[in-house]
Amino acid sequence: NSFVSFSGLRATSASSSSHGFFAKKLWSLEKTRILPVIECLIARRRNAHIQKYPDAKIISLGIGDTTEPIPGLITLAMEARAHGLSTLEGYSGYGAEQGEKAMRVALAETFYGGMDIKDNEIFVSDGAKCDIARLQLVFGPDVSIAVQDPSYPAYVDSSVMMGQTGAFRKDVQQYSKIQYMRCSHENDFFPDLSSVPRTDIIFFCSPNNPTGSAATREQLKELVAFATINGSIIVYDSAYAIYMSDNNPRSIYEIPGAREVAIETGSFSKYAGFTGVRLGWTVVPEELLFSDGFPVRNDFNRVMCTCFNGASNIAQAGGLACLSPEGLKAMNKMVSFYKENTAILVDTFTSLGFKTFGGRNAPYVWVQFPGRDSWDVFGEILEKSHIVTTPGSGFGPGGEGFIRASAFGHRENILEATSRLRKLYL
Ligand code: PLP
Secondary structure (H helix, E strand, C coil): CCCCCCCCHHHHHCHHHHHHHHHHHHHHHHHCCCCCCHHHHHHHHHHHHHHHCCCCCCEECCCCCCCCCCCHHHHHHHHHHHHHCCCCCCCCCCCCCCCCHHHHHHHHHHHHCCCCCCHHHEEEECCHHHHHHHHHHHHCCCCCEEEEECCCCHHHHHHHHHCCCCCEECCCCEECCEEEEECCHHHCCCCCHHHCCCCCEEEEECCCCCCCCCCCHHHHHHHHHHHHHHCCEEEEECCCHHHCCCCCCCCHHHCCCHHHHEEEEEECHHHHCCCCCCCEEEECCCCCECCCCCEHHHHHHHHHHHHCCCCCHHHHHHHHHHCCHHHHHHHHHHHHHHHHHHHHHHHHHHHCCCCEEECCCCCEEEEECCCCCHHHHHHHHHHHHCEECEEHHHHCHHHCCEEEEECCCCHHHHHHHHHHHHHHHC
């Protein structure tokens, strides 16, 4: 029952191990090539399609990027902070690497009220994806990881980059040394933990990208108990928590005992259209310790101070405005808009006879095409309807036979996409 032993900073600072560390890194990079990121593969297909049909109006239900303008009260706050930077009184340079105090307090109060999360356990950042990569720096190359299959690709890809994995096995479409926890409609998108071997780290995303599923309270209790027994650390990705419609936890810290075993990342990207502004956060509770009793929070703080110099002051002004009473209203309105898009997509696919999953608690609809190769389905929809989707296999072998439709889009494009899909499949 030992917790992971720290293998990042302290291992490399010991002079005897630094040679071994780099030699191993080079070896693993040579042996384990990272596959191209799914967005690039899709962009390639899209570009080839544009060449072939220069006049086609392509609609993207593919990449999970937001499309609606940021509410004015939020951009006004950023504008005011930006303008202040050209005045003597308003100028500020480097800020705290952990984020502005007011921002950390507002995050704790808004998203973690009653969960005993303190502002000094919250690190403000330039986004959840970047925090996932920085957490991997904390963990180092010698840890074992588990991911949901299918899952958001950053967990696996950052693991490969860190040298945590073995080679990619084409036969099973998996990197060796990673535990792929199958999450399908057959198991309610929650892994059968009794068959999952112990790993040091468990990446878990709920509400989930790409399946749109969300774990229930009972399921999360099971996950926390599993991590506690195994001495594993859960990295809980809550980037879509605000989209939750059902009565499921929005944070892992709603589960008793989670403070001892879980880190949580969050993001303003899909809450307020901040995919370009860049603002997120990560919670590392004080009680989360390595096997030698050293707080994980201290190491994450060390990485934040070394690999990051604090979130943009302008972005943080925007974040603070998001968390004001008017800002929260504006964010929720935006989220409701995308949720209406999701309902339109679910309705379209189900009325065409497809089985769909997700869509209630996340802005993604997971559409089943039984027995079909997901890249073939992607190609069919692109070729015949000029609509870009995401092939399920881009999220891991468990995504085969599915496509992901994203609800981020202008309403007229979503409606146009649905009428094209009706023409294709009716
Ligand atoms: N986590 C999940 C599950 C996501 O789907 C995304 C973006 O699509 C991110 C994290 C990245 O968030 P950010 O823009 O804050 O880096």
